[in-house]
Amino acid sequence: MRDWLSQRVASSPDHAALIRAEDGEAWTYTDLDRLVSETAGRLVAHGIEAGDRLGVLTPPYVGTVGLVHATMRIGGTFVPLGQDLTERELAERVERADLDAVVCAEPTEDAALGAVEECGGGGELPVPVFSVDDPAAEAVTAVHGVDPEPVDPPEWADSEYLCILFTSGTTGDPKPVPLTAGNVYSSAVASAFRLGVDQGDRWLVSLSLHHMGGLAPVYRSVLYGTTLVLREGFDPGGTADDIDTYDVTGISLVPTMLRRMLDRRGTLSDTLRVVLLGGAPASDELLERCRDYSIPVYPTYGMTETASQIATATPRQTRDRLGTVGRPLFATDVTLVDGDGSRVDAGESGEIVVDGPTVTPGYIGGVRTESADARDGAGGSDGVGGSAGGEPDAEALDRSAFGPHGLHTGDVGRFDDEGFLYVLNRLDDRIITGGENVEPGEVVDVLREFPPIDDAAVVGLDDDVWGERVSALLAVGDLMRGDTTTGGGETGDEGANDGDAGDDEAGDDGADDAEADGAEADGAEAGDAEAGDAEADDAAVDEPEGDAPLLVDEERLVSFARDRLAGFKIPKTVAYVDELPRTVSGTVDREAVRRILRTRGHDPRSDADLETAGFEPAEPAEPAEPTDSDEPTESADSTESAEPSGSTESTATPAASDDPDERGESDRGDENGDRNRDAVDDGGDGGGDSDGGDGGGDSDGSVTERDESDEAGAVDGTTDPRDDAGDSDEADTGHDDEADDDAVNDRDEK
Structure with missing residues (x-):
C-alpha cells in the first residue's frame, strides 16, 4: 500500500485531522x-x-x-x-x-x-x-x-522499516529498534479491538514523539480517521484543561502525570472514555482514586520492541483485580518461562516472552544469531527489502533476545487462573524513573570517571513522585578514612548538610515533564535482581556511622554528570562509604546499598535543579494561593454519573476495543517558537484547522479504512459500549469483552 x-x-x-492545543488552530x-x-x-x-x-x-x-x-x-x-x-x-x-x-x-x-x-x-x-x-x-x-x-x-510492504526508535539495552547502550509498517499497523488494529474507536474520537498527545507513547497516536489517528490534539509540552493544569476545551476522548499518561493532573484539577473531564496508563506501575492509591472519581483508567504494559502495547486492563478489570495489566492483546502471544526456557504454570512467576505481528524483527547493528534459540526465533520476520523503508535483509540484525517462544522482555510476571497478567519486576536492575529507563551501569561508568570516586553502585529507591529515584552509593576510599586532600572540591563543615531543601520543590515541578518521556518503558518496576546473593556482609552496611563532612564537590559532580548523561539519569540521592558492600561471592550487595541510601542518603548539594531530572518545571507544584483556574474543573459529583463518550460532536457511541496505548513521556516543546515550524516550510501550508484526535488508546490505529469496513469488528465502533459483547476480541462490535462496560459502569455506579 x-x-x-x-x-x-x-x-x-x-x-x-489535527488540532494544536495552544491556540486551537x-x-x-x-x-x-x-x-x-x-x-x-x-x-x-x-x-x-x-x-x-x-x-x-x-x-x-x-x-x-x-x-x-x-x-x-x-x-x-x-x-x-x-x-x-x-x-x-x-x-x-x-x-x-x-x-x-x-x-x-x-x-x-x-x-x-x-x-x-x-x-x-x-x-x-x-x-x-x-x-x-x-x-x-x-x-x-x-x-x-x-x-x-x-x-x-x-x-x-509490511516488512519494511517504518520507523526506528531507541531503547536502552541491558548493557546501557542505546539499541535501535526497527519497527516495520506491519508492526505498527498490527499494533493499531489490536489497540482498536481493546479500546474501541469512534470517528469522533479526539486523542490528546502530550508525550514525547520520540517514544511510541507519543508517536503511535500520530500514525493511528490517520489509520482510524480520528483527530489528533497536539500539545507542545506537558503541564498538569493545562493538559487537564485541554481535555475539557477540546472534548478529548482519549489520552496516554504515565502515573506521575495523572497524579499531578488530579492534584491540580481534582478530577478530569467526563468527555474522556480512555486514559491509557503506562510507563511505570500505577500505585493502588492512584487506581483507587481514579475509581472513586469515575476516571476510565486502562493500565497497560508494553515496550518499544512491540510497537506499543502487549496487554491492557479495562477499568472494570482494574477494579476487580488491582495490579493487573489485563489480558494480552489480539494476536499477541505471551508466554512466561523459567530460567531454562520452560513454560511456568498459572500463579507462578517467570520471564515474559512475547510473540506476534507487532514484535520487531530484531535490533539494528548486531550479527544475526545462529544459536538454536535464535534459529527457532519467533517474534517477527526478518523483513525483505522493497520499494520503501530500506532493505532490512541487507543489514545484520541482533536477534539474541529471541527464543523459541519469541522476544524475551527481561520482565518478570505471572498469570492468574483467568489469564490476567501481572508484571512484577525486571530481571536485571534497570531503574524506571518518571517513565524513563535508566541503566545503572551507564551511570556507574560516568561516576567512576569523577575523582575522587573509586567506585559506585546505582540503584532505584521507591519515590512517590518518580516511581523510583536514581540513587548512588559512592566509594571514596581514603576520604572516608580521614584523608580529605583529594576531595575534588569543598571539604569541611560547610558541606555537612544532608542536602538542600530547595531540591524538594524542584522535584514537584520537574515531575510534570519528566514522566512524559517514558512511554515506552517496559512497564515493570526495577527489581532487586541480585536478591539471590543475600548473604551480605552486614558489617559493611553499618560500619560508617554517618557521612563525613562533604567529601566531594557535588556541584561539580552534577555538572560533570550533566555533560555526559541525560538529566533524568543523574542521581538524586547519594551517600558515601569507603568501600562498597559486597556479598560473599564478591558481587555488589544491592540490598545493602539500598539500606545505606535509605538511612544516610541525601540530595547532592548543587545549584542545579536536580529534582527536575533535566526537565524545567511547567508551573509551581502547589500554588501558595489557588486561583480560579487552579480549582478542579468539575467536582467528583459532577462526573460520577457521566458516561464516557467520544467527542461531544459525535453521535456514535464509542465501542470498546482491546489494546493499551504506549507509555508516554513528554518532551517539552518550545511553546513560544515561530509557528512556521508547523508547516516545515516558510510558506506554512497548514491551511485550515483540523480537530485531531487519536482513536483509542495511546496507539492510533492500524485500521486504515475500518470506518468503511465491517472487517475485524467494526473498528469505528458504532455500538454502545455498555452492551456486553463478551470476552472475544472478534466480537462484531469491535470491542473487547469488558472494555466499554468498565469505563461506563465505573461512572454509572457512582
Whole structure:
C-alpha cells in the first residue's frame, strides 16, 4: 500500500485531522495532506529518497507530525531523537541508526549540529543537517530553502522499516529498534479491538514523539480517521484543561502525570472514555482514586520492541483485580518461562516472552544469531527489502533476545487462573524513573570517571513522585578514612548538610515533564535482581556511622554528570562509604546499598535543579494561593454519573476495543517558537484547522479504512459500549469483552 495519509485523505478529506492545543488552530485531512506533500517535495529536492533514514530532533510541533507522514510518503524511515539527550548521546544514536540526514528546529539546532560534528570527528559533516526554521549556523540548511519537487509515493510492504526508535539495552547502550509498517499497523488494529474507536474520537498527545507513547497516536489517528490534539509540552493544569476545551476522548499518561493532573484539577473531564496508563506501575492509591472519581483508567504494559502495547486492563478489570495489566492483546502471544526456557504454570512467576505481528524483527547493528534459540526465533520476520523503508535483509540484525517462544522482555510476571497478567519486576536492575529507563551501569561508568570516586553502585529507591529515584552509593576510599586532600572540591563543615531543601520543590515541578518521556518503558518496576546473593556482609552496611563532612564537590559532580548523561539519569540521592558492600561471592550487595541510601542518603548539594531530572518545571507544584483556574474543573459529583463518550460532536457511541496505548513521556516543546515550524516550510501550508484526535488508546490505529469496513469488528465502533459483547476480541462490535462496560459502569455506579 501507499502511505497511510494519502489513503485517508481520499476517504475523509474534510474530517478534522489535527488540532494544536495552544491556540486551537486546526487542519483537515486535506490540509494535512497538502502540508505533507510540500514537505516531502522539499525533502526530495534536498536529496532525501526512498530507503533513507531521517533523524528528527524537533519539538512536538505540527511540523513534526508533518515530517512523520512526509517521511513515509517518500518511502523513508522516520527516526525520532530525544531532545533531553546530550550531544554525545545523540551522536551515538546517529551512528547506531546509520542516519542519512538529521532535521532539527531552532531550539535544537546546536544539539543536532554538535552531535553530527562529533560523528565526523570535527571534520566535514558525515550527514547533512536541515532545519525547519531559519538556521543560525552556515552548516545547517533550511528545509524551506528549495522549491518542492514532485513525489511519486512508493508502495510499502509490511516488512519494511517504518520507523526506528531507541531503547536502552541491558548493557546501557542505546539499541535501535526497527519497527516495520506491519508492526505498527498490527499494533493499531489490536489497540482498536481493546479500546474501541469512534470517528469522533479526539486523542490528546502530550508525550514525547520520540517514544511510541507519543508517536503511535500520530500514525493511528490517520489509520482510524480520528483527530489528533497536539500539545507542545506537558503541564498538569493545562493538559487537564485541554481535555475539557477540546472534548478529548482519549489520552496516554504515565502515573506521575495523572497524579499531578488530579492534584491540580481534582478530577478530569467526563468527555474522556480512555486514559491509557503506562510507563511505570500505577500505585493502588492512584487506581483507587481514579475509581472513586469515575476516571476510565486502562493500565497497560508494553515496550518499544512491540510497537506499543502487549496487554491492557479495562477499568472494570482494574477494579476487580488491582495490579493487573489485563489480558494480552489480539494476536499477541505471551508466554512466561523459567530460567531454562520452560513454560511456568498459572500463579507462578517467570520471564515474559512475547510473540506476534507487532514484535520487531530484531535490533539494528548486531550479527544475526545462529544459536538454536535464535534459529527457532519467533517474534517477527526478518523483513525483505522493497520499494520503501530500506532493505532490512541487507543489514545484520541482533536477534539474541529471541527464543523459541519469541522476544524475551527481561520482565518478570505471572498469570492468574483467568489469564490476567501481572508484571512484577525486571530481571536485571534497570531503574524506571518518571517513565524513563535508566541503566545503572551507564551511570556507574560516568561516576567512576569523577575523582575522587573509586567506585559506585546505582540503584532505584521507591519515590512517590518518580516511581523510583536514581540513587548512588559512592566509594571514596581514603576520604572516608580521614584523608580529605583529594576531595575534588569543598571539604569541611560547610558541606555537612544532608542536602538542600530547595531540591524538594524542584522535584514537584520537574515531575510534570519528566514522566512524559517514558512511554515506552517496559512497564515493570526495577527489581532487586541480585536478591539471590543475600548473604551480605552486614558489617559493611553499618560500619560508617554517618557521612563525613562533604567529601566531594557535588556541584561539580552534577555538572560533570550533566555533560555526559541525560538529566533524568543523574542521581538524586547519594551517600558515601569507603568501600562498597559486597556479598560473599564478591558481587555488589544491592540490598545493602539500598539500606545505606535509605538511612544516610541525601540530595547532592548543587545549584542545579536536580529534582527536575533535566526537565524545567511547567508551573509551581502547589500554588501558595489557588486561583480560579487552579480549582478542579468539575467536582467528583459532577462526573460520577457521566458516561464516557467520544467527542461531544459525535453521535456514535464509542465501542470498546482491546489494546493499551504506549507509555508516554513528554518532551517539552518550545511553546513560544515561530509557528512556521508547523508547516516545515516558510510558506506554512497548514491551511485550515483540523480537530485531531487519536482513536483509542495511546496507539492510533492500524485500521486504515475500518470506518468503511465491517472487517475485524467494526473498528469505528458504532455500538454502545455498555452492551456486553463478551470476552472475544472478534466480537462484531469491535470491542473487547469488558472494555466499554468498565469505563461506563465505573461512572454509572457512582
